Amino acid sequence: KQEVTQIPAALSVPEGENLVLNCSFTDSAIYNLQWFRQDPGKGLTSLLLIQSSQREQTSGRLNASLDKSSGRSTLYIAASQPGDSATYLCAVSGSLQGAQKLVFGQGTRLTINP
Amino acid sequence: GAGVSQSPRYKVAKRGQDVALRCDPISGHVSLFWYQQALGQGPEFLTYFQNEAQLDKSGLPSDRFFAERPEGSVSTLKIQRTQQEDSAVYLCASSDGTGRGNTIYFGEGSWLTVV
Numbered sequence: 001k002q003e004v005t006q007i008p009a010a011l012s013v014p015e016g017e018n019l020v021l022n023c024s025f026t027d028s029a030i031y032n033l034q035w036f037r038q039d040p041g042k043g044l045t046s047l048l049l050i051q052s053s054q055r056e057q058t059s060g061r062l063n064a065s066l067d068k069s070s071g072r073s074t075l076y077i078a079a080s081q082p083g084d085s086a087t088y089l090c091a092v093s094g095s096l097q098g099a100q101k102l103v104f105g106q107g108t109r110l111t112i113n114p
Numbered sequence: 115g116a117g118v119s120q121s122p123r124y125k126v127a128k129r130g131q132d133v134a135l136r137c138d139p140i141s142g143h144v145s146l147f148w149y150q151q152a153l154g155q156g157p158e159f160l161t162y163f164q165n166e167a168q169l170d171k172s173g174l175p176s177d178r179f180f181a182e183r184p185e186g187s188v189s190t191l192k193i194q195r196t197q198q199e200d201s202a203v204y205l206c207a208s209s210d211g212t213g214r215g216n217t218i219y220f221g222e223g224s225w226l227t228v229v
Binding site: 004042043091101106 | 205
């Protein structure tokens with residue numbers, strides 16, 4: 001059974017810092033990996049999607065990397081801003097049975113202090 | 115509407131009561147998903163529809179949970195004889211394709227509290 005773990009569970013940094021969020025998964029047979037953002041009381045917004053054949057994806061100040069063989073992904077946020085404060089979730093999609101469902105980590109709650 | 119719409123946004127149910135949660139996906143979206151998110155946890159998969167066909171219901175926690183999408187658009191998640199452990203946010207999501215690479219759009223969720 002696929003398990004996804006995110007470290008740290010919470011992170012608080014001053015504005016302007018670069019930071020890294022970590023995600024690990026136990027079964028390397030994935031189809032893709034996604035990073036989502038969730039604001040309090042809101043749904044999830046997809047930030048980046050990395051196919052299993054890719055190593056990284058970039059969108060603005062966000063860069064996500066994927067090392068499928070070691071079961072790890074990182075989300076790098078450059079020049080953090082208070083508006084980046086949210087919970088960040090990673091999720092993997094399986095390549096075999098149950099391919100349509102996403103398995104999520106518990107999330108990292110990020111606070112950017114002005 | 116422009117996004118995935120869920121109703122009610124908040125529901126307080128007495129233990130043993132039946133509840134129905136509605137999801138209006140983005141118009142034309144083929145795929146529809148239900149997830150359950152407990153407080154402080156990541157979402158957990160409940161069920162998946164492709165049009166009106168329920169292709170995967172492996173995540174439904176018990177036979178008290180039932181989902182339908184009879185005309186391939188609006189979906190309803192029904193929970194019978196609610197219990198306290200059913201308290202969670204129920205998230206609906208949709209995507210415009212059947213492939214796993216399609217962007218998935220989430221609604222804001224229905225917050226269920228069972229007392």
